Amino acid sequence: MAQLMTTQVLFLLVGVAAVWTARPRTELLNVCMDAKHHKEKPSPEDGLHKQCSPWKKNSCCFANTSREAHKDISYLYRFNWNHCGSMTPACKKHFIQDTCLYECSPNLGPWIQEVNQSWRKERILHVPLCKEDCELWWQDCRTSYTCKSNWHKGWNWTSGYNQCPEGAACHPFHFYFPTSAALCNEIWSHSYKVSNYSRGSGRCIQMWFDPAQGNPNEEVARFYARAMSEATHCVLGPLLLSLALMLLWLLS
Numbered sequence: 646m647a648q649l650m651t652t653q654v655l656f657l658l659v660g661v662a663a664v665w666t667a668r669p670r671t672e673l674l675n676v677c678m679d680a681k682h683h684k685e686k687p688s689p690e691d692g693l694h695k696q697c698s699p700w701k702k703n704s705c706c707f708a709n710t711s712r713e714a715h716k717d718i719s720y721l722y723r724f725n726w727n728h729c730g731s732m733t734p735a736c737k738k739h740f741i742q743d744t745c746l747y748e749c750s751p752n753l754g755p756w757i758q759e760v761n762q763s764w765r766k767e768r769i770l771h772v773p774l775c776k777e778d779c780e781l782w783w784q785d786c787r788t789s790y791t792c793k794s795n796w797h798k799g800w801n802w803t804s805g806y807n808q809c810p811e812g813a814a815c816h817p818f819h820f821y822f823p824t825s826a827a828l829c830n831e832i833w834s835h836s837y838k839v840s841n842y843s844r845g846s847g848r849c850i851q852m853w854f855d856p857a858q859g860n861p862n863e864e865v866a867r868f869y870a871r872a873m874s875e876a877t878h879c880v881l882g883p884l885l886l887s888l889a890l891m892l893l894w895l896l897s
Contacts, residue, residue: 672754673754673755673757673866673869673870673873674752674754674866674867674870675687675703675751675752675754676751676753676754676757677705677751678705678753678757678765678767678768678769679765679766679767680764680765680766680767680768681721681722681764681765682706682707682710682721682748683705683706683748684704684705684706684707687703687704687705687751688703688704689701689702689703689704690704690706690707690708690711690749691708692708692711693706693708693711693749694708694711694712694714694715695711695715695741696714696715696738696741696742696745697710697711697714697715697745697748697749698711698856699745699854699855699856699860700745700749700750700751700856700860701856702856702860703751703860704749704751705748705749705750705751706745706748706749710748710749711745711748711749714741714744714745714748715741718806721744721748723802723805723806723807724806724807725806725807725808726740728791728792728800728807728808728809729789729790729791729792729809729815730790730815732786732789732790733785733786733788733789735785735786736785736786736788736789736818738785739781739782739785739786739852742852742853743782743833743852746850746852747769747836750850750862752850752860752862752863752865752866753769753772753850753866754866754870755866755869755870755873756769756770756771756772756869757769758770768836769836770835770836771835771836771837771838772836772837772838772850773837773838773839773840773842773848773849773850773865773869774829774837774838774839774840774849774850774852775840775842775843775844775846775849775850775851775852776825776839776840776841776842776843776849777843777844778844778851778852778853779825779826779828779829779837779839780825782825782828782829782852783818783819783822783824783825783828783829784825786818786822786828787817787818787819788817788818789817789818790815790816790817790818791815791816791818791821792809792810792813792814792815792816792821793809793810793813793821794821794822794827794831794832795831795832795833795834796832796833797833797834798834825839826839844861845861847861847864847865847868848865848868849865850862850865851865
């Protein structure tokens, strides 16, 4: 009986050690999501279009994806920005930039989560978006109209693109998103979580940046990946020690 328990503990130790070594912190860095249009690995992409061009030195998106990101009802997701009349250009530029960040950034690894969806296997969750980016997005969209607060689900797709569901009335953005945090946190099912940090802090993801100054999101991803690694170590370290002590006790 004691021998069986010893064997079981040995297998548990090996299993925990395998998990510990199989998920190094660096796999959170310079990675692409397993999603609909993403590359398998990031690489240079010189032909990135307009607002997606800041990621051309190292990108998870192809040039054609970047061009489609600038179109209405593109083949990417058949999404209609103008579901409540024409969205203003000032507002639309933020949604284009949001699409470019989602499709092209290799610096979202710390927030990638597995999902069971037909069109993707991974998503982002609670990406800390810099507060200025969120505030400007909200301010520039206040005069545009929508009929929903969560744009991930609940649309009428019978026409081949999204339309407002029956009974959903069109109102200015601030009706459905009374604050900037409501917009950034809720519109894509909490893909973003507005941060208290500002651009340049190294603690929040910038949707907008000047590529001539480098990509500031690389530093942000490193910071959060390191924090996650240290937190995991704090949890798994005592567990491994406890298992080792149990093994010693069984062997004594």
